[in-house]
Amino acid sequence: MSAVAVPAPATVGRVARLVLTRTPRRTLTDRVMRGLTGVATVFILIPLVALVGYVTVNALPWIDLEFLTSGPVDFTRGGALNAILGSLQLIPLATLIAAPLGILGGVFLAEIASPRLANVIRFGTDVMVGLPSVVVGVFCYALLVVPFHGYSAIAGVVALAVIMVPIIARNTEEILRLVPASVREGALALGMPRWRVILTVLVRAGLGGLVTGVVLAVARGAGETAPLLITALGSRLVNVGHLNEPMDTLPTFIYTNSGQPSPVLIGQAWAAALILLLFVLAANIVVRVLTGRRSSGGNNR
Amino acid sequence: MTTDNALVADASPVAKTVAKPAAKPDGEGVLELRNLTAWYGSFAAVRDVSLRIPPRTVTAFIGPSGCGKSTIIRTINRMHETLPGARIDGGVELDGVDLYGSQVDPVQVRRIVGMVFQKPNPFPAMSIFDNVASGPRVLKTIKGKAEIEEAVERSLRRAALWDEVKDKLKKPGTSLSGGQQQRLCIARAIAVEPEVVLMDEPCSALDPIATLRIEELISELQKTYTIVIVTHNMQQASRVSSTTAFFSLGEERAGRLIEAGPTNEIFTSPREQLTEDYVSGRFG
Numbered sequence: 001m002s003a004v005a006v007p008a009p010a011t012v013g014r015v016a017r018l019v020l021t022r023t024p025r026r027t028l029t030d031r032v033m034r035g036l037t038g039v040a041t042v043f044i045l046i047p048l049v050a051l052v053g054y055v056t057v058n059a060l061p062w063i064d065l066e067f068l069t070s071g072p073v074d075f076t077r078g079g080a081l082n083a084i085l086g087s088l089q090l091i092p093l094a095t096l097i098a099a100p101l102g103i104l105g106g107v108f109l110a111e112i113a114s115p116r117l118a119n120v121i122r123f124g125t126d127v128m129v130g131l132p133s134v135v136v137g138v139f140c141y142a143l144l145v146v147p148f149h150g151y152s153a154i155a156g157v158v159a160l161a162v163i164m165v166p167i168i169a170r171n172t173e174e175i176l177r178l179v180p181a182s183v184r185e186g187a188l189a190l191g192m193p194r195w196r197v198i199l200t201v202l203v204r205a206g207l208g209g210l211v212t213g214v215v216l217a218v219a220r221g222a223g224e225t226a227p228l229l230i231t232a233l234g235s236r237l238v239n240v241g242h243l244n245e246p247m248d249t250l251p252t253f254i255y256t257n258s259g260q261p262s263p264v265l266i267g268q269a270w271a272a273a274l275i276l277l278l279f280v281l282a283a284n285i286v287v288r289v290l291t292g293r294r295s296s297g298g299n300n301r
Numbered sequence: 302m303t304t305d306n307a308l309v310a311d312a313s314p315v316a317k318t319v320a321k322p323a324a325k326p327d328g329e330g331v332l333e334l335r336n337l338t339a340w341y342g343s344f345a346a347v348r349d350v351s352l353r354i355p356p357r358t359v360t361a362f363i364g365p366s367g368c369g370k371s372t373i374i375r376t377i378n379r380m381h382e383t384l385p386g387a388r389i390d391g392g393v394e395l396d397g398v399d400l401y402g403s404q405v406d407p408v409q410v411r412r413i414v415g416m417v418f419q420k421p422n423p424f425p426a427m428s429i430f431d432n433v434a435s436g437p438r439v440l441k442t443i444k445g446k447a448e449i450e451e452a453v454e455r456s457l458r459r460a461a462l463w464d465e466v467k468d469k470l471k472k473p474g475t476s477l478s479g480g481q482q483q484r485l486c487i488a489r490a491i492a493v494e495p496e497v498v499l500m501d502e503p504c505s506a507l508d509p510i511a512t513l514r515i516e517e518l519i520s521e522l523q524k525t526y527t528i529v530i531v532t533h534n535m536q537q538a539s540r541v542s543s544t545t546a547f548f549s550l551g552e553e554r555a556g557r558l559i560e561a562g563p564t565n566e567i568f569t570s571p572r573e574q575l576t577e578d579y580v581s582g583r584f585g
């Protein structure tokens with residue numbers, strides 16, 4: 001602001017020409033552009049806030065002890081225990097399969113595969129990441145439902161894992177590529193075998209990022225509906241441990257309940273939606289905390 | 302003393318976890334480069350280098366940029382071949398063992414020939430302690446918690462870093478200053494008890510005081526290790542080394558060894574005009 005007040009020297013030097021440019025017009029342009037970005041941000045935030053608010057308002061009256069502790073009973077009462085326990089089984093199981101596979105795949109992509117092979121595989125994983133999840137569902141339906149003559153939780157687990165693996169693998173690769181080559185060289189020059197370099201030094205350097213990838217994949221898997229409808233199907237029974245039988249999950253619960261001609265069941269769908277929302281929110285907060293720690297504890301000089 | 306060497310894979314059941322010989326008479330542990338040519342694809346970065354480096358001495362490699370100093374020291378610990386298309390002709394011998402022999406495991410060569418890089422490269426997300434302990438832990442050269450703690454302290458002391466970090470061993474290695482990080486990397490390299498330590502311009506990123514500390518450290522370390530140091534700093538070469546090897550660019554941009562000898566001779570009465578021009582600063 002004060003720069004404008006500086007009187008221009010008689011002969012305008014190069015420095016003056018370049019830096020004495022804070023004219024009222026430029027200042028105005030700057031203000032307008034800033035204002036526009038602010039408005040755009042508000043427009044992005046409105047749907048989010050509205051969604052969270054709307055779901056919360058509709059869900060809160062229906063969240064009570066019965067909702068959390070009993071399965072569906074009839075049109076007037078019951079809860080979502082079948083869906084809550086179902087999600088609590090399917091997602092950890094899918095993660096248990098997807099996390100090691102995805103991380104190993106990512107390590108292979110970043111550290112072991114030749115550049116050409118890595119390119120081919122990367123193309124494959126990118127296609128997988130972008131694949132409509134219902135296609136994965138149909139695939140698991142053909143592979144695990146049709147041959148065994150019945151919908152099953154395990155088919156759902158596999159479908160979720162197939163969706164999660166490429167996300168984790170690509171993330172792992174990106175994270176490992178961020179580790180500087182000098183660190184790799186330092187570990188190799190110490191006489192560590194290649195696999196120990198990866199395991200001891202590289203994975204440790206990228207641990208926060210790797211966990212972040214897994215959590216993001218879990219959040220994605222938690223909300224999948226379509227592939228589960230044709231694999232785990234959904235069930236009104238509380239199913240604990242019977243992986244060869246249908247099992248409900250929060251998304252399939254929301255889907256089936258919201259189509260029922262009963263305000264109670266529709267209310268329960270809202271309540272289940274809120275639980276799912278909170279879960280995804282919590283996952284994102286975990287990611288925030290982990291990545292925050294990574295950037296501050298990492299390579300500060 | 303070639304019988305119990307760690308490098309030969311089938312020498313004995315314990316061949317891969319050999320202990321450092323307690324004391325060696327003079328003359329053993331010689332490092333010898335034999336007609337060494339290092340290639341990047343079809344480009345020979347250094348050609349036909351033959352050089353004998355006595356044990357427990359400091360040898361300085363000097364020469365203009367691009368003459369292959371880094372390349373040649375990276376052939377000594379077989380890091381050169383980790384780059385795609387890189388290979389060598391000729392050989393490197395340590396203590397009578399051909400480091401490029403068919404029975405030699407390159408990973409073990411790197412354990413016996415340690416390396417300190419131009420830019421300090423502490424392992425990220427690892428504490429100071431874990432940085433130094435990582436070598437012994439992974440290579441299982443030292444077992445037991447107390448023994449590892451002892452080795453970490455010993456290495457940090459020898460790297461002249463112990464007093465500065467003894468109260469914050471759990472802090473990340475990357476939180477240290479550049480000079481401290483470089484000494485941490487030296488401690489990490491010597492924690493696995495190598496025979497040879499290669500240093501590629503270890504002070505180029507450091508201020509004069511940190512440089513002086515590293516130089517003092519090098520003089521101290523030469524009692525135990527054979528040290529090869531690449532430097533662009535003539536004063537540094539004359540301060541720390543007993544032998545100096547001067548490299549320059551030959552025909553087809555390939556580096557070659559012009560001459561090697563006692564440091565004071567190279568700096569005061571070199572045999573080659575090229576060397577004299579370079580050390581007196583008349584060289585472009």
Ligand SMILES: Nc1ncnc2c1ncn2[C@@H]1O[C@H](COP(=O)(O)OP(=O)(O)OP(=O)(O)O)[C@@H](O)[C@H]1O
Nearest residue numbers: 341346364365366367368369370371372373384556
């Ligand atoms: N990875 C590589 N691939 C191909 N050529 C390389 C590679 N690294 C180095 N070279 C070439 O090899 C030659 C020697 O390089 P080197 O790094 O060994 O030189 P130097 O003596 O260490 O130089 P400086 O003093 O600048 O560090 C140079 O011509 C360089 O271009």
Ligand SMILES: [Mg+2]
Nearest residue numbers: 370371372501
């Ligand atoms: Mg170099």
